[in-house]
Amino acid sequence: MADVAITRAEVEHLANLSRLALEDSEVDRFAEQLDVIIAAVARVQEVASAGIPPTTHAADLSNVFREDVVIPPIGADAALDQAPAAELGKFRVPRILTDEEDSEDSAPGDRGES
Amino acid sequence: MTAGRDLITMTAAQMAHAIAAGEVSAAELTQAHLDRIADTDVEVRAFLHVAREAALAAARAVDDRRAAGKPLGPLAGVPVALKDVFTTSDMPTTCGSKILAGWRPPYDATLTRRLREAGAVILGKTNMDEFAMGSSTENSAFGPSRNPWDTSRVPGGSSGGSAAAVAAFQAPLAIGTDTGGSIRQPGAVCGIVGVKPTYGGSSRYGLVAFASSLDTPGPLARTVLDAALLHEAISGHDPCDSTSLDAPVPPVVAAARTADVAGLRVGVVTELSGEGYAPGVLSRFGEAVELLETLGAKITEVSCPHFTYALPAYYLIAPSECSSNLARFDAMRYGLRIGDDGSASAEEVMSLTRAAGFGAEVKRRIMLGTYALSSGYYDAYYGKAQQVRTLIIRDFAAAFEQADVLVSPATPTTAFPIGERADDPMAMYLADLCTIPSNLAGNAALSVPCGLAPEDGLPVGLQIMAPVLADDRMYRVGAAVEAALDARRGHPLLAEAPGLDGAGGGPEAGR
Numbered sequence: 001m002a003d004v005a006i007t008r009a010e011v012e013h014l015a016n017l018s019r020l021a022l023e024d025s026e027v028d029r030f031a032e033q034l035d036v037i038i039a040a041v042a043r044v045q046e047v048a049s050a051g052i053p054p055t056t057h058a059a060d061l062s063n064v065f066r067e068d069v070v071i072p073p074i075g076a077d078a079a080l081d082q083a084p085a086a087e088l089g090k091f092r093v094p095r096i097l098t099d100e101e102d103s104e105d106s107a108p109g110d111r112g113e114s
Numbered sequence: 115m116t117a118g119r120d121l122i123t124m125t126a127a128q129m130a131h132a133i134a135a136g137e138v139s140a141a142e143l144t145q146a147h148l149d150r151i152a153d154t155d156v157e158v159r160a161f162l163h164v165a166r167e168a169a170l171a172a173a174r175a176v177d178d179r180r181a182a183g184k185p186l187g188p189l190a191g192v193p194v195a196l197k198d199v200f201t202t203s204d205m206p207t208t209c210g211s212k213i214l215a216g217w218r219p220p221y222d223a224t225l226t227r228r229l230r231e232a233g234a235v236i237l238g239k240t241n242m243d244e245f246a247m248g249s250s251t252e253n254s255a256f257g258p259s260r261n262p263w264d265t266s267r268v269p270g271g272s273s274g275g276s277a278a279a280v281a282a283f284q285a286p287l288a289i290g291t292d293t294g295g296s297i298r299q300p301g302a303v304c305g306i307v308g309v310k311p312t313y314g315g316s317s318r319y320g321l322v323a324f325a326s327s328l329d330t331p332g333p334l335a336r337t338v339l340d341a342a343l344l345h346e347a348i349s350g351h352d353p354c355d356s357t358s359l360d361a362p363v364p365p366v367v368a369a370a371r372t373a374d375v376a377g378l379r380v381g382v383v384t385e386l387s388g389e390g391y392a393p394g395v396l397s398r399f400g401e402a403v404e405l406l407e408t409l410g411a412k413i414t415e416v417s418c419p420h421f422t423y424a425l426p427a428y429y430l431i432a433p434s435e436c437s438s439n440l441a442r443f444d445a446m447r448y449g450l451r452i453g454d455d456g457s458a459s460a461e462e463v464m465s466l467t468r469a470a471g472f473g474a475e476v477k478r479r480i481m482l483g484t485y486a487l488s489s490g491y492y493d494a495y496y497g498k499a500q501q502v503r504t505l506i507i508r509d510f511a512a513a514f515e516q517a518d519v520l521v522s523p524a525t526p527t528t529a530f531p532i533g534e535r536a537d538d539p540m541a542m543y544l545a546d547l548c549t550i551p552s553n554l555a556g557n558a559a560l561s562v563p564c565g566l567a568p569e570d571g572l573p574v575g576l577q578i579m580a581p582v583l584a585d586d587r588m589y590r591v592g593a594a595v596e597a598a599l600d601a602r603r604g605h606p607l608l609a610e611a612p613g614l615d616g617a618g619g620g621p622e623a624g625r
Contacts, residue, residue, distance in 0.1 A: 006485075010485075011481065014481040014484050014485055015481060016465075017484050017488075018437065018468075018477075018480045018481055018484050019441075019444070019461065019464045019465045019468050020465060020468050020469050020472070020477055020480065020481070021462075021465035021466050021468075021469040022469060022477070023469075026474075026477070030477070030478060030481065033478060033539055034478065034481060034482060034485070036539075036540055037429065037478075037482060037539060037540060038482070038485065038495075040426060040429070040540060041426040041427075041429045041430050041486075041495065041499075042426070042494075042495070043423060043426040044423055044426050044427050044430065044495070044498040044499050044501075044502045045494060045498050046423070047420060047423055047502060047505060048497075048498035048499075048501035048502050048505070049501075052501040052504050052505065053501070053504055054497060054500030054501050054503070054504065055500055055501075055503035055504045055507060055554075056327065056500060057327045057357070057556075058313040058314070058327055058328065058553070058554070058555065058556025059313050059314040059357050059359060059556055061314075061356070061357060061359075064356040064357075066353040067353070074220045074221060078220040079220065079447075081218070081220065082217055082218055082219075082220070082448045082449075083447055083448060084445060084446070084447075084448070084449070084450070084451035084454070085451065085454065091446055091447055093446050093460055094454050094458055094459055094460040094462075094463045095459055095460065096459065096460050097459065
């Protein structure tokens with residue numbers, strides 16, 4: 001079994017990828033717990049060897065088609081009814097760019113991936 | 115004993131019959147259950163939302179149809195409790211999470227629609243571990259439900275609210291979802307029947323996704339026949355779910371009525387017993403196997419060597435799928451939004467909202483799944499887990515060559531005390547040790563009560579596993595075990611549950 005130890009830095013990285021603004025105390029606790037869990041689940045490496053095909057799904061289905069019929073959508077009013085914020089018949093969302101990106105990355109159109 | 119008590123202790127089959135025959139009105143029956151909920155749910159806390167007015171309106175609609183001589187659905191007027199993970203256009207849907215508190219979906223899940231079409235009366239939405247991740251309901255953002263047998267103990271999970279409601283006679287039927295055991299495990303520890311149908315046999319459309327390749331809706335009930343009636347009402351192909359099987363629904367109601375195991379080959383799974391199992395669970399399980407033999411079944415022992423790797427494989431596959439599925443909770447279109455102060459960016463709002471809206475177990479699983487899917491770790495974790503899934507399917511295939519059904523305990527232990535495992539994720543995960551293999555393979559499995567563990571007087575469940583789309587087989591076996599045990603005991607197991615309202619004895623004690 002690979003010698004895995006989940007560090008604080010690793011949890012912070014995972015939290016960032018997962019879009020979870022964790023508290024410091026949470027980072028410590030999750031590092032400890034994820035370390036134990038990952039060590040336990042790594043047991044799959046004991047039996048899974050090359051040549052065994054992966055199973056991605058319990059139902060062995062492929063190319064599922066249905067009739068190409070028009071079904072009325074739920075409509076804008078119903079879709080927006082439970083929105084945290086709506087304006088002019090649309091979802092209102094916070095701005096996409098951060099201050100850091102605005103200042104550090106001044107060339108317009110060169111935003112990289114975000 | 116009041117008239118209300120007589121009503122709530124009937125089976126769902128008896129209720130449907132009494133309504134069709136005009137012996138009781140659907141409105142009376144619904145009112146009796148709403149009264150029972152009012153009396154007992156302060157203690158049990160099975161429901162997150164009681165839809166009093168909607169339920170009574172649905173019941174009156176059934177009574178009107180009957181009065182007008184119109185045909186009635188198979189569950190006409192029978193109350194049902196719905197796990198709060200299915201969308202309902204007229205009730206909130208929270209998934210036990212703060213991130214969806216108060217959310218009113220714009221549409222009904224297919225399963226919700228089928229319940230309504232069958233004439234069932236939806237009493238409300240039941241408590242659950244947040245996004246169905248857990249085995250105790252302690253991960254609900256709205257507090258745990260309690261086991262009606264002992265309210266200091268968990269009702270199991272994640273469909274713990276549904277199981278507790280049925281065991282507490284708040285509803286004769288309930289719907290749960292089973293991703294790693296979330297119907298069978300709470301069913302077992304609450305002393306009722308819990309069924310995971312074949313994957314794809316019941317629609318996931320409108321079921322808020324946790325792990326899409328595993329999530330399976332199914333019934334909870336006090337008798338095997340009742341479970342079969344609900345199973346049949348909710349099942350069948352749904353074009354809105356691309357993983358729904360376009361195949362006939364197995365004849366589960368007929369099978370439950372047959373209740374015959376003569377000549378049937380029953381395989382006892384070697385790997386699902388031994389260390390880590392409570393003595394009372396093993397003794398009751400052993401007795402159930404002996405009982406099956408006396409009923410004419412042929413008992414063989416079968417080995418499924420890779421089942422011991424099912425739990426680790428599951429805790430890679432389910433979190434991986436969850437990390438992807440729960441990305442939709444981004445604070446943009448529905449649900450909670452935190453920190454939108456005009457200066458915070460969308461990403462900051464997203465991270466703040468998810469941190470505030472998700473509980474610890476959900477965060478753990480999202481990060482675990484993100485880890486397992488990361489480049490550099492994918493092959494060693496997610497890839498290997500998918501290979502183990504193949505090995506488990508092969509184990510089942512080999513076992514079903516030797517046996518028509520497989521049996522094991524449904525859970526390694528009886529209901530544990532609230533709080534005991536709350537801070538120990540690995541201990542909590544072990545609750546699903548016996549149930550996970552059938553989720554990974556997609557076959558059918560159910561849990562039926564097989565007695566009380568002598569050491570604590572709490573219910574033990576017998577798990578019966580059947581091949582894909584042979585759901586009827588496990589109903590035959592489950593009904594046979596139930597009938598024989600009820601006859602031997604002289605009453606259903608639930609009659610031995612303590613009363614919840616200080617009346618002494620369960621609602622059936624005076625029968």
